[in-house]
Amino acid sequence: MRHRRWLQRVVSIGSSSWLILAVALMLAPPARAGAPASVNTLTIAMDGWGSDMIDPWENPQPSFIQSYLNLRLITRDENMQVQPLWAIEWSQNEQGIDLELHPGAICQDGERATAEALKVNLEGIMGRIEGFKGGLFAAKMRGALEAFEIRGEHHLFIKTKTPDPGIFPVMGGANYHLQWYGPAEYLKKVGHEGFVKDPVGCGPYKITEYKPGDRVVFERWEEFWGDYPYWNKPQHEHMEWLKVPDGAARFALLKSKQVDMATTLPYPLAKDLPRSEDVQRGVNPNKGPLWTQTLKANGKMLVAFDLEMALKEGKADPAKWGNDPTLNPKVREALALAIDKQAILDTGYGFLLPSESVYSLGSFGWQRERAERRAPYDPERAKKLLAEAGYPNGFETTAHFAEFAGRPNQREAMDIIASNWKAIGVTVKVEEHDPFKYYADQDAGKRAYLPINEWTWGRQENGIFMAQISYSSSGFRSLYNERTDALVQELSRTLDERKQLQLLAGIEEEVFRQNWIVPLYDASVAYGYTDRVLQHPMPEFGAHFLDLNRIMLRD
Amino acid sequence: MRRYIAMRVVQGLITMWLVTLVVFGLLRMTGDPVSFILPPDASREDREYIMAVYGFNEPLWKQYLLFNKNILTGRFGKSIRWDSRESLDVFLSRLPATLQLTGAAMAFSIAVGVVLGAISATRPDTLFDRVGKGVAIVGQSMPVFWVGILLILLFTVYLGWLPSAGGPDRLGPKGLILPSLTLGWLFVAAHMRIVRSSMLDVLDSDAIKLVRAKGMPRRTVLWKHALKNASIPIFTLFAVNFSQLISGAVVTETIFAWPGVGRLLVDSIFVRDFTVVQTVVFFAAAFVVAINILVDVTYAWLDPRVRLTG
Numbered sequence: 001m002r003h004r005r006w007l008q009r010v011v012s013i014g015s016s017s018w019l020i021l022a023v024a025l026m027l028a029p030p031a032r033a034g035a036p037a038s039v040n041t042l043t044i045a046m047d048g049w050g051s052d053m054i055d056p057w058e059n060p061q062p063s064f065i066q067s068y069l070n071l072r073l074i075t076r077d078e079n080m081q082v083q084p085l086w087a088i089e090w091s092q093n094e095q096g097i098d099l100e101l102h103p104g105a106i107c108q109d110g111e112r113a114t115a116e117a118l119k120v121n122l123e124g125i126m127g128r129i130e131g132f133k134g135g136l137f138a139a140k141m142r143g144a145l146e147a148f149e150i151r152g153e154h155h156l157f158i159k160t161k162t163p164d165p166g167i168f169p170v171m172g173g174a175n176y177h178l179q180w181y182g183p184a185e186y187l188k189k190v191g192h193e194g195f196v197k198d199p200v201g202c203g204p205y206k207i208t209e210y211k212p213g214d215r216v217v218f219e220r221w222e223e224f225w226g227d228y229p230y231w232n233k234p235q236h237e238h239m240e241w242l243k244v245p246d247g248a249a250r251f252a253l254l255k256s257k258q259v260d261m262a263t264t265l266p267y268p269l270a271k272d273l274p275r276s277e278d279v280q281r282g283v284n285p286n287k288g289p290l291w292t293q294t295l296k297a298n299g300k301m302l303v304a305f306d307l308e309m310a311l312k313e314g315k316a317d318p319a320k321w322g323n324d325p326t327l328n329p330k331v332r333e334a335l336a337l338a339i340d341k342q343a344i345l346d347t348g349y350g351f352l353l354p355s356e357s358v359y360s361l362g363s364f365g366w367q368r369e370r371a372e373r374r375a376p377y378d379p380e381r382a383k384k385l386l387a388e389a390g391y392p393n394g395f396e397t398t399a400h401f402a403e404f405a406g407r408p409n410q411r412e413a414m415d416i417i418a419s420n421w422k423a424i425g426v427t428v429k430v431e432e433h434d435p436f437k438y439y440a441d442q443d444a445g446k447r448a449y450l451p452i453n454e455w456t457w458g459r460q461e462n463g464i465f466m467a468q469i470s471y472s473s474s475g476f477r478s479l480y481n482e483r484t485d486a487l488v489q490e491l492s493r494t495l496d497e498r499k500q501l502q503l504l505a506g507i508e509e510e511v512f513r514q515n516w517i518v519p520l521y522d523a524s525v526a527y528g529y530t531d532r533v534l535q536h537p538m539p540e541f542g543a544h545f546l547d548l549n550r551i552m553l554r555d
Numbered sequence: 556m557r558r559y560i561a562m563r564v565v566q567g568l569i570t571m572w573l574v575t576l577v578v579f580g581l582l583r584m585t586g587d588p589v590s591f592i593l594p595p596d597a598s599r600e601d602r603e604y605i606m607a608v609y610g611f612n613e614p615l616w617k618q619y620l621l622f623n624k625n626i627l628t629g630r631f632g633k634s635i636r637w638d639s640r641e642s643l644d645v646f647l648s649r650l651p652a653t654l655q656l657t658g659a660a661m662a663f664s665i666a667v668g669v670v671l672g673a674i675s676a677t678r679p680d681t682l683f684d685r686v687g688k689g690v691a692i693v694g695q696s697m698p699v700f701w702v703g704i705l706l707i708l709l710f711t712v713y714l715g716w717l718p719s720a721g722g723p724d725r726l727g728p729k730g731l732i733l734p735s736l737t738l739g740w741l742f743v744a745a746h747m748r749i750v751r752s753s754m755l756d757v758l759d760s761d762a763i764k765l766v767r768a769k770g771m772p773r774r775t776v777l778w779k780h781a782l783k784n785a786s787i788p789i790f791t792l793f794a795v796n797f798s799q800l801i802s803g804a805v806v807t808e809t810i811f812a813w814p815g816v817g818r819l820l821v822d823s824i825f826v827r828d829f830t831v832v833q834t835v836v837f838f839a840a841a842f843v844v845a846i847n848i849l850v851d852v853t854y855a856w857l858d859p860r861v862r863l864t865g
Contacts, residue, residue, distance in 0.1 A: 045720065045812075053638045060605050127604070139600035196638045211648070212637040213822055214722065214814035244720050244812040248704055253720050256711045436827075440589075444599065476599045 035235065035534050035552045042236040042551055045250040045262040046243055048405075049545060052212035055195050056180040057124035057132040057187060063180075064545035065210075068218055068239070069201035070180035071113065072173025073099070075546070077230050078282060078537040080362060082174050085231055086113065086181065086202075090172075092495055094163045096146075097171075101154040104225045107183035107202035115156035119148040120184035122158070122171075131191045137170050137179060164492050165500060169364075169462040204234055204549050216241040230537075234549040254290060254528045260553065261536070262528045263544070265292065267408070270526035271349040282537040289531050296353060296524040297361035297541045299407040300457040303339075303399070303417070303518040305332050306479055310447035325395050326451040332515035334385035335452075337378045338424045339417055344520055347412040352521040358466065358508050361522040362541025365463020365504035375519075382424045394425020400449035401430065402438035407456040408523050414454065428452070443476045455517070459541070463504045467491060471507050479516040559855050567844040574840040578833055579622055583615060588635055588827035622833065631837070632830035636823060642830040646816065646838060652722050653815035656807070657800040659735035660742070665793060667739075668746025669782075675747065676754030677777060687747060694744035703737040703810040720812035734811040738804050742796050749792050750782075757781045791854075794846050 051061035056070050073087040089100035105113035120129070126141045127134025135141075144167045149157040160167060169175050186200050199207050204226060205218035218239040226232045242259065244250045247266040254262040265273075274287035277294055284291055305326045310316035325331045345352045355361050357371035386394060399417070403410045414430045421428050433449070441448045442455075455477065457466070469475040472488035480488075484507050491503040511517060525544055529536065532554050538547035589605050606612045625632045634642045675687040710733060711719040717733050718726050757763060758781055766780050805817035812818075816835055823831040 052636060055638065058639065060601075134604070137601065139604040143600065192639060196640065211814060212640070212645070213819065214812075215725065242721055242725075242812060245818075246810050246812075249707065249720055249810055249812060252707045252712050256715055256719070258711075258718055258720070440602075443602065 036555060037235070039236050039553045039555060041238040041240060042234075042261070042548070042553060043240045043242070043259045044548070045253045045259040046241050046545075047245060047247070047250065047264045048243060049216070049241060054199050054207070054210070055132070055187070055192050056121065056182040057127075057129065057135055058192050059135055059180075060133075061136065062178055065207070065216055065241075066180040066201075067178065067203070067546055068205040068549065069199060069203050069207055070182045071105070071202045072178060072180060074172040074174045075231065076174050076539045076542050078539055078547075080539045080541060082172075083228065083230060085173070085226070085228070086118075087172070090168070092160075092163070092165065092168055094495070096157055096159040097168055099156045099158070101156070102225070103154050104227070105154075105202065106223075106225055107186065108200045108206055108221055108223075109183055109186050111183045111185050113181075113183075113202050114153050115150045117184040118156050118181060119150065120188070121181040122148070124184070124187060125179065125181075129188065132187075133192075135179060140167075140170060162493065163495055165495055166462070166464045166468055166492065169465060175462050175465075204231070205239065208238075214243055230547070230550060232549075235552055239548065251528070254530060257289075257530050257532075260530050260532050261551070263525070264406075265526045265528045267349040267351050267526065270351070270528065273528065281540060283535045284529065284531060284533060286531070290528055291531070291533075292526045292528050293536060293538075294351065294524045294526055295538070295540075295542070295544050297355075297363070297459050297522045298525045298544065299404075299459065299523045300355070300360050300455075301407065301410060301413060301520040301523065302358075302455050303335075303520065304453055304455045304479060305451065305516055306447060306453070307451040308516075309479060310450060313445075313447065315445075315447040316450055321450060324397075324451050325389070325391055326397065328389045329515050330385045330389040331391065334382040334389070334424065335421060335426065336515060336518045337376060337385070338382035338420050338426075339375075339518060339520075340377050340420050341375055341520065342377070343416050343420075344409070344413045347409050347416070348521070348523070351524045351526060352409060353524060355522045356519055358470070358511050358517060358519065359463040359504070360457065360459050360466070360541070363459075363463050363466070365466070365501060365508075367505060367508075370505075370508070379420070379424050386424060386426070391425070394427065396427045396429070397451060398429045398431060399452040399454070400433060400438070401454035402433040402435035404435040404439065404456055406458070406525075409521075410454060410456065413520055445476055445478075454520075459544075464491060464500065467504060467507050471511060479511065479514075481510070481514065483510050556855065560852055563848045563851055567848050570844050571837070571840055575622075575626070575833065575837055578836045579619060582827070582829050582832060583618075585827060588829060625830075626837065631834045634823075634828050634831045636826045636828040637831065642828075642834040645819065645831055646834045649814055649816045649819045652813060653804060653808075653817065655723050655731060656734055656738060656804055656813055656815055657797065659731050660737075660739035660800060660804070660807075661793070661797050663735055663739035664742035664746055664796075668743045669750050669789075671743070672747040672750025673754055673777060673782060675751045676758060676781075677773075679755065684751075687751075691744035691747050694740055697740075699737060699741055699806045700810055702740055703734070703807060706733050706737055707810070722812075722814040734807050734813050737810070738800065738807040742800070745792065745796065746789075750789055753789055754781055791850050794850050797846070 049064045051059055051063040053059040053061065053063050054065050054069060056066060059066070071086045073085060074090065075083050075085050077083050086101055086105055087099050088102050091098050099118070101113065101115060101118065107113055122141065122145065123129055124132050125135035125138060127138045144160055144164060145158055146161045147159040149159065151157050171179055173179055183200050183202055187195055204221055204224045206221050207216065208219045209215065209217035220234055220237050224233045244253060247264065247269070250262040251265055251269045253259045270292050274285045274291045275294060276283055276285050276291055279285040282293055307316060307321055307324055307326055311318060311321060341354060345354060353361060354374065355371045356373050356375050357366050359366040361371070386392065399414065401410055401414050418428045418430050438449065467488050470478055471480050471484040472478060473480050473485050487503050487507045491500060494500050494503065534552040534554055536547065536551045538550070589602055589611055622632070630641065631643045633639050634645050637645045671687050675684045678684050707719045710717040718730050719733060721730055723730060763776060763781055766776050804815060805821050807813065808815045808818035809821065820832065820835045823835065
């Protein structure tokens with residue numbers, strides 16, 4: 001009896017204590033919302049950072065290390081608006097491109113980043129400086145830029161050979177496949193090998209440790225001159241990147257808090273984590289120890305029918321291909337109608353996005369009202385169209401694809417398409433290829449993959465570039481006729497933005513009218529963060545790996 | 556004996572030359588590396604420009620001559636992917652991490668394999684022996700990547716005891732534990748089986764019967780006499796397995812983001828960085844050949860009959 005009373009007393013004291021504690025916790029002020037002015041290290045597990053080449057005059061591939069070491073002319077903010085970086089004013093006219101540079105821009109060795117420095121950089125990128133092979137767009141720059149005129153210490157005029165509106169987006173750095181600029185005098189002095197051994201930049205970070213393919217450690221440059229809200233001295237003193245190729249391993253690092261952020265989480269792992277965009281994009285929703293942000297438009301997938309062009313160019317044997325069903329627009333329309341795109345989207349746990357557009361999601365030229373129309377799925381109508389086209393019992397054909405890194409779910413998409421087409425009587429043999437050979441052959445205009453192939457594009461922020469390479473006879477992966485050719489040629493001479501948009505819309509309408517392509521989806525990337533990360537503002541559709549300098553940490 | 560050694564060395568050199576020739580040919584058959592240097596959206600003009608700049612438009616025989624010249628001068632050529640650094644420097648920068656990993660994995664697999672194998676041999680067909688054989692089969696059946704991910708799940712994610720990615724410079728000795736367990740586990744089974752089988756043969760021998768008859772303690776009989784006599788085939792296997800570990804801890808290095816030679820090889824193959832692949836394969840082949848020559852010479856020294864039969 002005494003024990004029972006004692007036990008009752010203990011329980012009641014315990015219950016009261018818990019109740020008091022619960023009330024105290026509820027009433028306690030929230031954890032400090034403001035971030036400290038400076039924290040020590042931000043650690044990120046990445047699947048990759050593009051190329052390991054950090055020399056801006058010798059990087060044939062994008063290397064995102066350069067976005068933090070070197071300079072770009074312009075950028076996009078989290079509202080997708082183009083903003084100044086090194087260039088504070090810019091314009092283009094019939095004669096060329098006029099640039100006014102930030103008067104305070106200097107490099108980490110004290111060298112001033114002037115108009116002369118930009119000029120030398122462009123020459124280096126074009127491969128015109130001895131000892132350097134040239135940058136990613138060396139050939140394009142050589143074909144487009146005619147001369148340089150220094151009009152002031154920070155004022156450069158670049159004479160262009162044609163008023164091509166596609167040039168500045170390539171040079172500027174606000175789009176994908178960026179171009180970077182470094183300390184011109186230092187690069188010339190030490191050469192490529194010297195720069196690689198001891199890199200010096202003009203951006204917000206210095207590199208203190210670099211093991212290509214493995215690890216990069218950045219240190220905040222305390223004298224960084226950038227004074228923009230989106231590009232200034234970062235909060236963290238050090239930033240460490242680890243290359244962790246395996247998605248599950250990256251997630252394990254994040255979950256165990258060995259890193260603060262992990263890029264490209266596998267969809268099945270990311271799907272159950274709180275998404276920032278459900279509350280406020282790029283801001284920790286405070287719903288658990290981990291959260292994600294979705295970076296949309298990482299890659300675009302579509303089905304293309306280019307047999308017509310292959311025959312026109314003499315790259316397909318007419319005896320074999322001259323009567324192929326896909327040459328008939330009604331057949332192409334039928335095949336498009338028969339694809340259940342929702343089923344394809346469902347394979348991506350919500351990370352694959354519909355986009356009925358030939359242009360990348362959110363890019364210049366992409367029209368939201370057009371892109372967000374849902375394409376009809378009508379297998380019955382598809383069968384009728386096939387019958388009208390002379391194929392009441394369907395036919396057999398071959399489709400080709402290649403799974404490129406960063407372009408997810410292509411195999412799943414092709415399997416669903418094969419199954420959908422089978423239901424309307426079209427038996428398709430799906431062939432998978434080595435991605436590098438596949439795209440190289442496409443880009444070399446070989447037309448090797450007939451009659452149906454899958455195109456994928458990395459993100460492109462500018463539809464002009466897409467139109468020039470995809471829908472004109474001079475493009476390298478092209479579906480075109482006289483009309484699209486004429487529109488692209490006019491586009492390549494037009495600097496009026498409104499007119500550019502009209503022309504881009506016209507090209508898109510013609511492509512769809514001809515049923516040359518069937519857009520499937522735009523894929524997104526899920527970035528994961530621990531709750532130590534308070535925010536990471538970056539553009540919804542922007543180039544990935546950017547704006548890491550804007551990450552704010554709790555401690 | 557000298558003649559035997561010379562013969563083995565010449566055979567080794569011929570093997571090395573054939574390996575490099577085959578690798579050179581196979582790599583070139585995969586296509587041009589420009590596709591990997593440039594992004595897939597690069598234009599035709601960019602492609603042609605890069606081909607010329609990197610010399611990939613040279614005839615194949617010229618490229619092969621240059622390749623051989625590079626080997627003979629010890630330079631091996633510049634990498635394409637790794638910022639145009641000398642491929643030998645790239646390889647040497649990754650080698651220490653691989654040596655640490657494979658050394659630790661080997662030590663673990665030898666320690667566990669020898670102990671389990673020796674004890675199993677003294678208790679044939681008992682529960683311990685059967686369990687040991689079962690462990691051996693399971694160990695050899697489980698894929699390395701699966702073991703690695705399970706260990707990460709348990710020790711990193713759930714328990715939070717051990718780090719799971721990054722190299723020795725970053726993590727120190729603690730970072731070596733999970734990857735070396737993952738890699739070493741594969742060979743525990745093989746080592747256990749060879750030790751058990753060698754020990755069973757030796758334990759039945761007259762020499763051991765004599766030692767037992769002299770009244771030596773069981774522990775001394777097992778660890779001092781029997782294991783010593785059983786060690787020749789055991790150490791042969793250790794040496795061969797070590798050379799395999801060195802050249803191919805690829806999966807483990809990928810799972811644990813270990814900056815070793817295996818991962819370098821895979822990354823370089825993916826991007827067709829011919830010079831780095833050739834360099835890694837050259838040294839891996841050289842290591843395997845050297846180990847095999849050493850084992851053969853040791854055998855020949857121990858057993859003259861081997862020398863005579865070649």
